[in-house]
Amino acid sequence: MINNILSNTKSIKKTKSFLDNGKDWITSIKNKNNNAVNRRDINESATKFFEELFKSRKEIKDDNTSMADSYSKLNTVTLFTKTDIEQAIDDLKTDKCTGNDGIVTEMLKYGKQPISTVFTMIFNDILITQQIPKRRKQATITHIHIKGNKDDINNYRPISNISMIYKLFSKVMYTKIKDTLNRNQPREQAGFREGFSTTDHLQTMNQLIEKTNEFEKPIQETKLGQ
Structure with missing residues (x-):
């Protein structure tokens, strides 16, 4: 492992940092009722939390295909x-x-x-x-x-x-x-696509803002998503 890290990073400092940090066991997790302190309860609490977090609330209709x-x-x-x-x-x-x-x-x-x-x-x-x-x-x-806080499940990914x-x-x-x-993707979809970059969209937005300011024209900007 050490040889791989050294060959990839070419840095003794980064190698030492990787070995020093390591991975800590989760010793306790706060749930709705109390603190889970053993491995079984921690796993159950984390499972329930993320199942609820990622559960789809959209009804899926059968297309009868x-x-x-x-x-x-x-x-x-x-x-x-x-x-x-x-x-x-x-x-x-x-x-x-x-x-x-x-x-x-x-x-x-x-x-x-x-x-x-x-x-x-x-x-x-x-x-x-x-x-x-x-x-x-x-x-x-x-x-x-x-x-x-390491005891709060909301602080984990x-x-x-x-x-x-x-x-x-x-x-x-x-x-x-x-x-x-x-x-079948529109040109407007630049994120997560090979050969595309959202940098082009940002540059376009910057140019629009600069030109509207230069000619004192109103501009309206709408943002979708988070």
Whole structure:
């Protein structure tokens, strides 16, 4: 680990800081009733808190689309190839945390040739059946303290470590659909898009403000989101 940090940061000071900080166990968490002080109660309190926080309050209506209609649409979908899987494995980053399957990126890279054939069949089966194994959707969640009182669950941010195989499937799927997604995105959508930057929008806004001030024209600005 130390060698990896030194090679990546080229800094002894940063390496020492990383080793000194480490990760602290959460010793207690405040909930609605009292303080949770053992591991089981802490996990239950944190789970309930974030489930409620991220729970969708929007009613989802069934469009009554039959499975037959769904399968008919798959006739236009190109299945994954072994080359797709191999390219996705090459693009995976190393030195990353494992999910609940205990598989690290290096395992996939060293065994790329034999396992890419197996993953091609598995991923195509998921694509055709539209069913992802439940275990692949499970994640190991780590709570990172952001600020303030460490006993307050509101001051933590959850980080999910998902299965490495699920990461691989997500990468292959994204590569397949990203061109279609980009073609159907408006030019106004600059955030989180390859080849786009919100800096261009900010520059446009600055120029509008400068010109309206220069010619003493009124300007109205509307901000959406948070």
